[in-house]
Structures are given as C-alpha cells and as structure tokens.
Amino acid sequence: MKGMKTHRDHPLWLAYALHRFSGLALAIFLPAHLYVLSLALTDPARLDGFLHWADLPLVKLAEFGLVFLLAAHMLGGLRLLALEFLPWSGPQKSLAASVLAGAFLISGLFFLRAI
Structure with missing residues (x-):
C-alpha cells in the first residue's frame, strides 16, 4: 500500500540483508573449499589442475568477492555484537557504512596482493 512504511524502509535493513546473504554464500562455499583442501591428501595431481x-583472472575476481563477503560478514557480526552490548542510538547508519567500507578495504587489499 502506498504511504505505508515497512521494515525494508529502515536504512539498516541493507546491513541486515548483506549479513544474511554473506552468511549464506559462505555456508555454500565452505563445503567446496573443504573438498578442494581434501584433494591435497587424496589426489594431488587433481589439486594441481585446480590450482x-x-x-585465472576471473577466478581472482571471484576471490575478491568471496573475501568481501567474508569481511562483510565478520564486520557485520561485530556491528551486531556492538548493538547488543553498547548503548548506541544515532550513529548506527554510519557504522553500517563503515562496515561496508572496511569489507571493501580488506577484500581490495587481498585482491591487489593476489594479482
């Protein structure tokens, strides 16, 4: 309905959504990562092919996205802990933006080191 506010209108809803999405993406990635690590013990030749x-540059770019999601999830979790334990009110929007900036900085540094 027009004029009605929903929970998605709140500025921190994006932080909530990013935290949930990053957690889901990392949960999907983790079994694949563990499988590739197991190749070191079970099939080293196949691991070499995977490495x-x-x-490839496209995979490096995907790694940037993965590190971004990991950093966003970690920093978003710290933001949630701070909301639970610290008496904040106004600067929460700025904190959510700084979490995003911090995640981009961490993943960007990883990406620059990887290429």
Missing part, C-alpha cells in the same frame, strides 16, 4: 584454473 592452475584458480590462477
């Missing part, structure tokens, strides 16, 4: 593929 060669992982050196």
Whole structure:
C-alpha cells in the first residue's frame, strides 16, 4: 500500500540483508573449499589442475568477492555484537557504512596482493 512504511524502509535493513546473504554464500562455499583442501591428501595431481584454473583472472575476481563477503560478514557480526552490548542510538547508519567500507578495504587489499 502506498504511504505505508515497512521494515525494508529502515536504512539498516541493507546491513541486515548483506549479513544474511554473506552468511549464506559462505555456508555454500565452505563445503567446496573443504573438498578442494581434501584433494591435497587424496589426489594431488587433481589439486594441481585446480590450482592452475584458480590462477585465472576471473577466478581472482571471484576471490575478491568471496573475501568481501567474508569481511562483510565478520564486520557485520561485530556491528551486531556492538548493538547488543553498547548503548548506541544515532550513529548506527554510519557504522553500517563503515562496515561496508572496511569489507571493501580488506577484500581490495587481498585482491591487489593476489594479482
């Protein structure tokens, strides 16, 4: 309905959504990561082939996205802990923006080091 406010109109809803999405994406990634690590013990030749593929620029860009999601999830979790335990009120919107900026900084540094 027009004129009605919903919970999605709140500025911190995006922080909530990013935290949930990053958690889901990391939960999907973790089994694949553990599988690739197991190749070191079970099939080293296959691991070498995977590592060669992982050196492609598109995969490096995907790693940037993964590190961004990891950093966003970690910093978003810290934001939630702070909301639970610290008496904040007004600067929560700025904190959510700084979490996003921090996640981008961490993943950007990883990306620059990886290329």
